[in-house]
Amino acid sequence: xxxxxxxxxxxxxxxxxxxxxxxxxxxxxxxxxxxxxxxxxxxxxxxxxxxxxxxxxxxxxxxxxxxxxxxxxxxxxxxxxxxxxxxxxxxxxxxxxxxxxxxxxxxxxxxxxxxxxx
Numbered sequence: 001x002x003x004x005x006x007x008x009x010x011x012x013x014x015x016x017x018x019x020x021x022x023x024x025x026x027x028x029x030x031x032x033x034x035x036x037x038x039x040x041x042x043x044x045x046x047x048x049x050x051x052x053x054x055x056x057x058x059x060x061x062x063x064x065x066x067x068x069x070x071x072x073x074x075x076x077x078x079x080x081x082x083x084x085x086x087x088x089x090x091x092x093x094x095x096x097x098x099x100x101x102x103x104x105x106x107x108x109x110x111x112x113x114x115x116x117x118x
Contacts, residue, residue, distance in 0.1 A: 002095025005085040005104055006032050007069070009061035013108050018086075018095025025093060032084050034060070039093075040079075043072025047096075047104060048088045055080030068111050 002018040019028045029037050029050050038053040049069060052060060060081030067079045085104060087094040096104065 002087075002097060003101040004095050005101060005108065007063060007066045007083045007085070007108065009063040009066075009081060011065055011112060013065075013105060015101055015105065022092075029084055029086075029093070033082050040070055040075055042069050042085070043074075044069075044104065044107065046088050047085055048093070049079070050084040050086060050093070051079055052081040065108065065112060068114075069108070 003015050004018050006014045006016055008014070016032075019025050026037075033050060033052040033055075035058070036053040037050050040049045040051055042049050049066065051066070052058070056077070058080075063079040063081060063083055066083035067075075069083070069085070070077075070079050085096075087096050087100070095101075
């Protein structure tokens with residue numbers, strides 16, 4: 001089974017099962033971010049972040065943790081609203097296997113810890 005990580009603006013992180021069908025995947029991602037999707041790079045090779053394309057325009061809540069992940073990938077804009085971390089599969093997205101999802105979850109907790117001590 002493959003997984004994705006959903007980062008909510010309140011700092012919670014949820015591991016969710018990745019749907020199998022392409023149509024179900026797009027619907028799942030749109031549901032998680034609350035609208036049209038946009039991809040942004042992260043600092044972790046092979047992992048991209050899916051965000052709401054209109055997050056800034058719709059004034060969605062600021063997502064501190066997702067912004068920190070984006071800044072690691074040399075991004076410059078704040079992330080607004082929920083974000084989903086997925087595996088970059090070229091022209092497609094894919095879920096992470098359990099070990100990769102757990103490693104990424106550990107990294108997110110490290111970033112949260114840095115935030116607390118900053």
